[in-house]
Amino acid sequence: MSQQLIEQIKTIQLQPAKKVALAYSGGLDSTLCIKLLQNFYHTEQVLLINVNVGQGAVEIEKARTQASSLDLDVIHLDAEEEFLSEWVSKAIKANSSYGGYPLATAMTRHLIAKKVTEIALEHKCDAVSEGTTGKSNDQFRMRNTFELFGSGIRTIQPIREFDLSRVDEKQLAEYFGIAYYEAMFGGDDKTIWCRSIASGAITSLDQIPPDVWIWYVPIEQAKDESTYLDIEFSNGIPIAVDNKEMSLKEILNHLNTVGGQNGIGFIDTWEQDVIDVKSREFYEAPGAVIILEAHKNLERVCFPKDELRFKETVDSEWARLVFNGDWFHPLKADLDAFIDKSQEAITGKVRLMIYKGSIRVIECTSKYSLYKPEIRALQSRGFDQRICGPAAELKALPYRILAMRK
Template identity: 35%
Template sequence: MASEVNKVVLAYSGGLDTSVILKWLEDTYGCEVVTFTADIGQGEEVEPARTKAQALGVKEIYIEDLREEFVRDFVFPMFRANAVYEGEYLLGTSIARPLIAKRLVEIANETGADAVSHGATGKGNDQVRFELGAYALKPGVHVIAPWREWDLTSREKLLAYAEKHSIPVEMKRGKKSPYSMDANLLHISYEGNQLEDPWFEAEEDMWRWSVSPEAAPDKAEYVEITFEQGDPVAINGEPMSPATLLDHLNRLGGAHGVGRLDLVENRYVGMKSRGCYETPGGSILLKAHRAIESLTLDREAAHLKDELMPRYASLIYNGYWWSPERRMMQSLIDASQTHVNGIVRIKLYKGNVIIAGRQSATDSLFDTHIATFEDDAGAYDQKDAEGFIKLNALRMRIAAQRGR
């Protein structure tokens, strides 16, 4: 009930929606609002949100740079699993939500708030992700989702509410994107408008992070990525922090037209939706990580990881980052990465990420003496293969003899 809420922590961007939500929470629930604005690499200044919150009378304002934590504790663990949803989506939006939910709960605990609130709609996945995370970390928390409660169902109604309550709305100058966009250091997404027609080809001027493959340089660029225990730690021999490294790969990949995706996906709430994504750095990392694993992982360990990956990816997509099953799977995945060390050489060319080499001085399981097509000096006895094949064929031979 509204009367039970005394203080609420709002995930606040400073835009129209969350500014209206801020005032609506105060009016509807008669509560104090704490705002939380996170910088996870969305490419826009977050500090102006402080001024907007102050203008609306907010006393407790949290503005935080979470870029390093985001990449180190969420993106990199996910990439150790080579997680891809429905064969294509690199989960750029999905992986940001558990971090935001975590900080909402932590701030609620710090400020004595008894509720958290978000601006996700009742049609999307984000409401599930935010709320599953909040309940997992603070079981008794009250979650307020205004889009499921109010009647402000259009931009016109939001603007009218803002005008009525003297909520300042910044009208951006210049051409405004017709698409609903979400960005962080891993990706940028586009939904809505003409993209709601799956037959419509995305316009070239929609894309923000990458050039088209046709317009990419005619000369390939080589990049070397160093991995330690499954995580990238350096580019071309230069050590970098997680956020710096991913940002650098975004720029490299975007310049060569890498990382564009047009996808019709299955949302957890049951509907199909069409979205476009740019994930240049992530596309490079996925290919590079699989390349270094091909050299350093045992065959059955690698195959087990591949079997688990779709389940792991679905857990993240559906909002179960903080679930016991995801944590359990993460422990197994992380254990597999102990010996995933080495360097991968990548060639970037007109939208393609091409493996040009891989090496591991300490952990490679590739034995040239055994794999060679030349004389192996007895390292592998080819006669052993005869018994191996016959034993593996035994059950099929018996079945064939029975006419089955």
């Protein structure tokens, strides 16, 4: 079967590329791309570019080891801090959610493609390359970014161009002597913000092995007692947990652990992808789920009704753009400007109770809070209620007119 695949690939007319910069994770897709470039595009030099976006030291070392087995070096770029400060921070302010997905991979693919393009131009490469398939949303995210920053540099996407299924890829990996490991069919993609589990390869929860989770503890195995968290925000960004100031990285590491132990962070959603085809997607994101829930509640306390309604519309459009591969679109920058301005009022503290997969807001306080119990509470005399009589009469006037129509 492998030989048949090779013969099929040989019939495809390809333009050679002598020097190619490859977005390299060390997984099956990007590792196979090395051999495909060398054998069918006649590439003499493949620059492997591995970008740290918070996937962790273990994943980075796996990439180095895999490259070493092929007698190749890796150009490693550390973009974790940039990802947190310039990307995740924007995601928090925008309450990032595409059907419940916090948009992790959707962001990192833009960032990785930008870094790969910079290296390609610096080293005067003929092309840039990456290992997405024709069924992947990432093909759009990366291609858009390559086009924007690459000054017309050629893009090669071998897996898609050869129309390879995952089964085909595994056969070719064996043919070329590429070692790979997958805990699940389809692999996974991890960042400190969110982990994508075997994207598009799973149709039933029963297909997920119980030992696959990194942070999340299934509800039936989660702690039997409640955990309380105090999260403090400044201008929309979390700065402290339980009165201890931390960096965003420290906060996410802490909440991923604590949240996971309490059964928080499992996301199961039906996703409508860029080409409008549905897929069932699973994610693991305890820290993101907790932070976004706290942030949304703080906005509800601090925003006037019309600002909150409009912000929800902006957040939805922000998520759609990022998911569809438009992080660098001018409209996305315009939305960021509005969102950043709105966050000047999002400073305060949210107290949460988490228990076996549930999150409950206990208290939400801010110096910018528009909740005034001394005015609104039923037990108070915040204002003379009689002044609302004419207002209610005026509000009812259109209904009096509607009654006349009968």
